[in-house]
Amino acid sequence: MKRTIALVAVLTNSAISSLVAVKVLSGASFSEVIYGGAIFGNIFIRADALSAWFVLLTNFTAITGILYGRQYLKHYPENKPLMSLHFASYIINHAALTGLFFIQHSLAFLCSWEMMALSAFIMVIYEHGKMETLKAGINYLIQSHISIILLTLGFLWVYTKTGSFDFRDISAYCLNSGNQASLLLFLVFFTGFAIKAGFVPFHTWLPYAHPAAPSHVSGLMSGVIIKSGIYGIMRMLLLMPDNKMAIGYIILGVSLISGVYGVMLAIVQHNLKRLLAYHSIENIGIIGIGIGIGTLGAGLHNDFMTFAGYAGALLHTLNHSLFKSLLFFTSGNVYLATHSLMIDRMGGLGRKMPRTAALFLVAALAICGLPPFNGFISEFLIYSGLFDAISSNQSALVFAISVFSLALIGGLALLCFTKAFGIIFLGNPRHSFHEIREDKSVLFPNYLIAGVIILIGLFPRLFLSVLTTPVSLYGNAGSILPDSQIMQIMQHVSLASWGLILMIIVVYRLRKWIQKHRVIATGPTWGCGYETDSPKLQYTASSFVKPYVKIIKPVIDIQDSGDEINDIVPNAVHSESHFHDRLEMKLIDGPTKALRGFLGRFKFLQNGRVQFYVLYGVVFIGISITIPLVIDALRTLVNIIKQL
């Protein structure tokens, strides 16, 4: 019953908001004013193509998420009483998200933002019995409030100067004030939104919150909630069109670091969902690179760059929400079957859960940016923008470094997902789980997402022509280009993707045809002459990335513990390795520890004796009475001195 209500609510909200979004994307304008009482005043509800794009992608992920979550949560019978709270939060979260994209009134925007953050918090701590989950939830709660403080600061700044909550007055204010002021204002907003989006170094909440949440919530968080940060940044870029070059370089720099750092740490993770969380940071980095290029392109008056950058960023936002939710949902399937997320314990799941394996493979190929899947299209757009910038030689060195980083990100992602897919689904089982069954009821939304992933990969022009409307908000790039160069390139890319598929089919048919008349036998895996295929001999995830770990040792903090093998006939030994995020240790843990140490000095005040607490009260009252008296006395004294 609860499940059905939740589904109906999400579907209704999606239907209504999608209707508006589709209308806006096809050229209509949408603008409403709601009177929000004395405090809010007139609340402006306006939708442009940017809002529409984000609304549509949110709706798709929210629908697939609730479809998946309905079935997924059936496996948590012990948490039944919490189900209503959970689904209510889901509905509120979805509503807050859609609201966020429509509202153009800063106070209402902040309220919507807070609703989104709080409902996400409740969803994250669904398994509140676990200490880990609670800790992750509180970590998320604190960091999202730092984000909201920064946003409040930015909006208050504009309000004190203009006396208006309307978003339009932000651009009016920026036009009137100098470049420096508007750059600073942008940076305040950017930092606020970057915390939500998970840019390095504001990323530290993601690797805790994503693994702690139930899988459909992780999919929703990684797919759309962190994208609200991207939306915020893109909205602010629209409202503050000055300082393009400076802003572009800042975004590009932060994004390059996020992309490389995220994937670097993703590779070494032992927990599947944590690995995926670090990949979100990487993909946010890629989206950011797109935004950076678009902004720089606008600054350099290069329409191709602007279009390729912004369209790449927006398309990658959609793409990431698709393949990341698919990855989280399929890892949810794995979790349901094995009750574990430790990659090194798995193996050979592909034969027990072939559909999950195939779906995970599609998503893995997509996230690595390989053709003919959707991730390639958006990365290709970003590359196109970069190479166009290089070949028209505008500050070529910066773009060459970006190309370098993007290529490195691609290579590292390949390493990461060959590890994840290969170790989890292929080979022999490394651990005997009880009975592994594939729950087919959870698969439907996964097929839906995989379908769209392939659709974008094979028909990129369809989605790109939709994207021209939001991109054209950023100058004339969108209106010039749709029929020309970039569409032709996309035509070729789609042709090449079809060609690839055709080629694979042809070779495969040929192979079938030739093998029909040949002897096909099965045997054990070649083991250098040994015939026992013990799973102990298999490569593990840790050994797979060992050579890589050796190289990046300076960047991450590795702690190995355990016994060494010394004897000729060794006993069973146990060893563990832990990887720590250096930035997190330096930027979050260090200051927190220092603060705790400082506050610890005042521990003696809280000694648990009632008498003391009464005394504190008395002292407090005394101080609050005496301070004004003292000030008055001082003032009189000063007056007397002045009269002398």
Place this chain on the structure above:
Amino acid sequence: MLSLLLIILTSFFFTGIIIRSKSILSGRKGPRIFQPMLDIFRCLRTGSVYSKTTSFVFQIAPTVYIATILMAILFIPFGNKQGILSFNGDFVFFAYVLALGKFFMIIAALDTGSSFEGMGASREALYSMLIEPAFFILMGSFALLTGYSSFAGIFGALHYGSYVSYGLGALASFVFVTIALIENSRMPVDDPKTHLELTMIHEVMILDNSGFDLGLILYGTNLKFALYGAIIANFFLTPGYQLYYSIPIYFAVQVTFGIVIGIVESFAARFRMNHNPQFILMFTSISMLIFLGVLLVMGKLI
């Protein structure tokens, strides 16, 4: 179309040239030039043994591998004659489509559940990841130099520049030779003729492949060599000249490339595995140097 035909033609004898030149350098007569191809044909005609651990991934991987290489060949131009497919930024597709094939080969190796193949897969994944940026920076340098961002555009315009572009072309060919060596896991990164599984990369990944699949993989190596040879040849083709002029140049470059690999394999020792990353990363630095060189030539370096 022309480049596709030429590359396939070259692939028939390329490995033969390497083996022949290695034999001659070590004082033997060596097999015929077409012997490796005949071996591949024999593989293609035999039956197969599949490990009972493997799944559909293992069955489809060699097919995807060869298809991606064939797809990549379609982008290679011949002088100023475009490849079958050509568009701005086509080398991004080129690199990523090759990566797709590699992805499948790596997971197919993990599919067998063998400790050796996992090891080979791990090494291949790492080394191909490390070489990726070098390729992109190199292509970026030529995009900057010529103002085009497609294979055909770059190679069509390359020779109209200054004499420095020939120098850069020579340096770039050097990097491409090494990329080809690394991508195909040859010396000094890997020795395909070693018989110790523990020290191999690519060869150890395909221990379990047999019959048609093994034939496809082996032929894939030939094609990949011919593919990189064709890219290198493009640096030396002179656009505008007649085919009877450029086709011999093309074959001369390919044969030289084969002989160079033979020489390298005869005289260079294989690196210790843990030195490979440094060696491979060096080529990223060299391509970065080429990039700076281009910036210098164009007067963009302040």
